[in-house]
Amino acid sequence: MTRPAAPYPVAVVGVGNMGGAMAARLLKLGWPVQVHDIDARKHVTLLAAGAMAHASPAQAALGCAAVIVCVVDAVQCEQVLFGPQGLAGVMPPGGMVLLCPTIAPQDTERLAGRLVRHGLEVLDAPMSGGPARAREGSMSLMLAGPDALVARHETLLGALSSRIFRISERVGDGARTKLVNNLAAGINLVAAAEVLAMARAMGLDLGRTLDVIEQSSGQSWIGSDRMRRAIAGDYVPRAHMTLLEKDTRLALQAAQAAGYSGPLGAAAAQVFARASAAGLADLDDAALLRWLEDPS
Known part of the structure; x- marks a missing residue:
């Protein structure tokens, strides 16, 4: 699969402290960003910065080559990916999901397996460093997943973080x-x-x-x-x-x-x-x- 031309549309699902800072970072760099959070109040500052806000994960993911999932736990991941308004059912085959929450490795592996069965590609990508570092692009990003997929989205990953640690090709090792x-x-x-x-x-x-x-x-x-x-x-x-x-x-x-x-x-x-x-x-x-x- 060819590398998408950057900057390309990206969705951020879960725009609390970290997800909101990541979305703000991308907006500042000129990326088209679509957002969704269960708490619509978190959309306000991102809307002012140029984001498009949506009422569901599925709506936010429409037309996006990549989706950054930045919710709290595995239960929320399950909901935003595969729930009634989940994004897995609307993304085109070959779309990439960046899984950023801190969850158990077996949950990362399980969710990634289901996404692959939907024709999607997955990077296990927990982050660390806090909102200020996420906003300035200096947070740590721990990547596990196929080398070819990392290369395909290196522009997006580089926009998110100047401190990328390549862990392995095995999804779950980031977690x-x-x-x-x-x-x-x-x-x-x-x-x-x-x-x-x-x-x-x-x-x-x-x-x-x-x-x-x-x-x-x-x-x-x-x-x-x-x-x-x-x-x-x-x-x-x-x-x-x-x-x-x-x-x-x-x-x-x-x-x-x-x-x-x-x-x-x-x-x-x-x-x-x-x-x-x-x-x-x-x-x-x-x-x-x-x-x-x-x-x-």
Whole structure:
């Protein structure tokens, strides 16, 4: 199959924090973008930037050579791909679906298999880095899928990210890599929140303590990013607590399937689960500091 002339029409299904930033990035670069989200309020800023908004995934996918799926979990993926208004039934054979959610590898493999039976091509493409990096095109994109398909859509992929990691040709390996990364992120975030809670208990200034950590051996990107917000009392959700609760749980399940068990992952996953159950589920995961200071 020949490479489509770029820029070509692209749909983004799920335009929350990450999907909306990806759509904004493409619009800024002059790509024709069609969007759909179950929450139509999320269309507003993208409409102002030149996107076309639609009432269903199927309508958004019409006429598009590629669709970026950026929903939350496997259940939502199933709905937008194969539900009553799903896009799989309207895309022409040879169309490409970029699966970006953090989901279990077996779910990625299952969804990809069904898409292939519809005559569609699939890239397993989880992303990482947050909305700001997605908007500026510097997020990490972990690609698993056929080399020929990556080459065919290299212009689109390059527009989305300057940090593309080619994982393998096996769909599902992108999902596995993302879960490894997100378990590391979860462990690091719990560690950062714990030591700052400890610092406050010792009477230290949290801002100065974090200054030291950022320039020393304890530094981590997610620790700095989230704890700066926590120190300011800013818990407006960029990444909901429930996301790392889900991702650490999925990572542990993937580890179990591979026959591996480590000492830290389960402890971190339990922290996110308990913080969510304590009423912080809809806050930014920076609120972990607040919970660790008062877990009652």
